[in-house]
Amino acid sequence: MxxxxxxxxxxxxxxxIHAVPVRYxxxxxxxxxxVVLAAMAVNALxxxxxxAWPTVGKYLFSQPVVRGVGWxxxxxxxxxxxxxxxxxxxxxxxxSANPVMRYVSWVYIWFxxxxxxxxxxxxxxLASVLYPVITLxxxxxxxxxSMDTNxxxxxxxxxxxxxxxxxAAYLAEIVRAGLQSVDRGQFEAARALGMKEGRILxxxxxxxxxxxxxxxxxxxxxxxxxxxxxxLAVPFTLELQYATNAIGNRTFQPVPLLxxxxxxxxxxxxxxxxxxxxxxxxxxxGFEEHxxxxxxxxxxxxxQAAINAAHTTPELGPIDDMGRPAGGGV
Amino acid sequence: xxxxxxxxxxxxEMTGVHKWFGHAHVLRGVDLVxxxxxxxxxxxxxxxxxxxxxxxINQLEEIGAGSIRVEGELMGYREGARGGAPTLYRLHPRQIxxxxxxxxxxxxxxxxxxxxxALGNVMEAPVQVLGKSKAEARERALQMLARVGLxxxxxxxxxxxxxxxxxxxxxxxxxxxxxDIMLFxxxxxxxxxxxxxxxxxxxxxxxxxxMTMVVVTHEIGFAREVADQVVFMADGVIVExxxxxxxxxxxxxxxxxxxxxxxx
Numbered sequence: 001m002x003x004x005x006x007x008x009x010x011x012x013x014x015x016x017i018h019a020v021p022v023r024y025x026x027x028x029x030x031x032x033x034x035v036v037l038a039a040m041a042v043n044a045l046x047x048x049x050x051x052a053w054p055t056v057g058k059y060l061f062s063q064p065v066v067r068g069v070g071w072x073x074x075x076x077x078x079x080x081x082x083x084x085x086x087x088x089x090x091x092x093x094x095x096s097a098n099p100v101m102r103y104v105s106w107v108y109i110w111f112x113x114x115x116x117x118x119x120x121x122x123x124x125x126l127a128s129v130l131y132p133v134i135t136l137x138x139x140x141x142x143x144x145x146s147m148d149t150n151x152x153x154x155x156x157x158x159x160x161x162x163x164x165x166x167x168a169a170y171l172a173e174i175v176r177a178g179l180q181s182v183d184r185g186q187f188e189a190a191r192a193l194g195m196k197e198g199r200i201l202x203x204x205x206x207x208x209x210x211x212x213x214x215x216x217x218x219x220x221x222x223x224x225x226x227x228x229x230x231x232l233a234v235p236f237t238l239e240l241q242y243a244t245n246a247i248g249n250r251t252f253q254p255v256p257l258l259x260x261x262x263x264x265x266x267x268x269x270x271x272x273x274x275x276x277x278x279x280x281x282x283x284x285x286g287f288e289e290h291x292x293x294x295x296x297x298x299x300x301x302x303x304q305a306a307i308n309a310a311h312t313t314p315e316l317g318p319i320d321d322m323g324r325p326a327g328g329g330v
Numbered sequence: 331x332x333x334x335x336x337x338x339x340x341x342x343e344m345t346g347v348h349k350w351f352g353h354a355h356v357l358r359g360v361d362l363v364x365x366x367x368x369x370x371x372x373x374x375x376x377x378x379x380x381x382x383x384x385x386x387i388n389q390l391e392e393i394g395a396g397s398i399r400v401e402g403e404l405m406g407y408r409e410g411a412r413g414g415a416p417t418l419y420r421l422h423p424r425q426i427x428x429x430x431x432x433x434x435x436x437x438x439x440x441x442x443x444x445x446x447x448a449l450g451n452v453m454e455a456p457v458q459v460l461g462k463s464k465a466e467a468r469e470r471a472l473q474m475l476a477r478v479g480l481x482x483x484x485x486x487x488x489x490x491x492x493x494x495x496x497x498x499x500x501x502x503x504x505x506x507x508x509x510d511i512m513l514f515x516x517x518x519x520x521x522x523x524x525x526x527x528x529x530x531x532x533x534x535x536x537x538x539x540x541m542t543m544v545v546v547t548h549e550i551g552f553a554r555e556v557a558d559q560v561v562f563m564a565d566g567v568i569v570e571x572x573x574x575x576x577x578x579x580x581x582x583x584x585x586x587x588x589x590x591x592x593x594x
Binding site for chain 2: 199
């Protein structure tokens with residue numbers, strides 16, 4: 001009977017509950033199972049000589065492998081940057097009031113998503129065979145400029161172009177989804193302020209869409225990291241997968257060199273995930289779920305203080321008992 | 331940019347305005363004059379077309395028939411002649427944006443930009459639309475936020491503000507454009523009851539400062555206190571209009587009487 005006592009002496013510290021916590025034996029059992037499975041996996045990796053861990057160690061930081069890592073990163077970053085710019089353009093075109101823009105964007109996405117990346121890369125590599133000379137001029141008319149395709153579209157550029165153009169088609173759909181996620185009221189508010197459509201897109205809609213666009217784009221970047229191994233179709237032969245394969249074939253030790261490549265891909269992916277976390281945090285600013293816990297507490301406190309400070313309740317007298325419709329007029 | 335404007339032209343003049351949404355005929359000939367420096371309160375049941383009428387004034391909705399003039403300037407069209415016959419030419423979206431810049435609007439759901447602070451929200455349009463310098467826009471924005479009583483909340487994001495505070499930021503954002511007229515579309519309908527007063531207080535001050543205002547609301551108390559003209563709409567037409575003493579205190583139309591019996 002502590003409750004009535006506490007009520008009589010409100011100053012007294014309420015007696016805290018000290019109950020026996022619920023036991024969760026399932027957690028301990030699952031932990032034990034996971035530890036055993038992990039030990040088995042490590043054992044299987046370490047004791048099997050086929051993995052040849054000394055060989056892995058020997059090649060992990062060898063010059064061709066590190067150079068391969070560099071090329072893989074270069075291909076990933078460059079093609080993603082080009083793809084992002086192109087994708088935003090395509091997504092905006094898809095929403096354009098101009099039907100020609102909408103149609104062009106649709107056809108682009110249809111084509112580059114609909115054909116295999118490997119085939120596309122082969123064709124970018126074949127470009128210099130199919131069209132040895134690139135000429136700019138009036139169709140069926142005079143020629144203005146002429147270039148040797150081999151020079152303009154060397155293997156590196158063909159690889160980057162092939163990866164970027166393909167990726168842009170996928171990213172365009174992600175950007176489009178992001179743009180669609182922004183509330184219509186945001187357009188209306190910006191329009192009512194007299195902002196022009198381009199400014200509205202750039203200043204109001206796109207920054208909010210980024211919150212939706214960034215997570216799947218991070219996913220696409222990690223996917224691109226590994227898709228770069230397909231550029232041997234161009235053929236481009238300096239990136240990580242090809243470099244490790246070549247060493248593995250030459251030394252008759254394919255397995256340890258596959259491990260070398262896998263370790264590097266995993267390491268780069270980890271770094272990319274950290275980067276994604278910070279990008280997400282930047283574009284999440286102003287959205288409550290991303291506000292640090294302390295600030296969120298302050299905001300609730302501030303809100304209550306604001307309500308109290310407003311002294312608005314007495315003013316409500318005549319309006320207080322009126323049913324206030326949430327919707328209202330059309 | 332403007333058509334012949336005279337200082338005697340009313341702030342807003344709607345003449346025979348019709349609006350269709352597909353087959354729905356939501357405005358059926360609305361005639362309304364809002365004199366300069368007055369407050370017009372629009373009342374009416376849900377679906378009566380009062381919000382649509384308001385949104386037509388700043389071209390958020392394109393009208394189907396009739397005309398709307400703000401300070402004598404035709405909204406959304408340019409008057410010309412083709413082959414000797416008077417013809418309307420639709421304005422380019424860029425020109426409509428210019429017309430909208432002098433009509434401020436406050437929405438039921440605030441529609442603040444969530445990725446910008448209160449200060450950023452108020453500075454945005456003066457910088458992007460009027461081409462003011464950041465320093466100038468910032469100073470003006472701080473004044474506007476102080477005017478709505480939020481000088482200590484300028485660096486808060488909308489999600490960190492109460493509904494009433496957000497709506498006051500929205501009012502400051504519209505005022506920062508130095509509008510000739512302010513439109514309010516049910517500005518307190520989305521607020522918790524205890525937050526309604528602070529927003530109405532700001533609007534009362536604004537009315538006292540001589541701002542021309544058109545307010546769609548269900549706050550009869552506010553209308554009684556501030557309105558120079560009350561307009562009662564039902565089924566897409568203005569059923570009754572006049573001073574408070576007439577429309578609210580002594581309505582002659584049955585529909586007005588029924589509506590007021592429900593809300594009072």
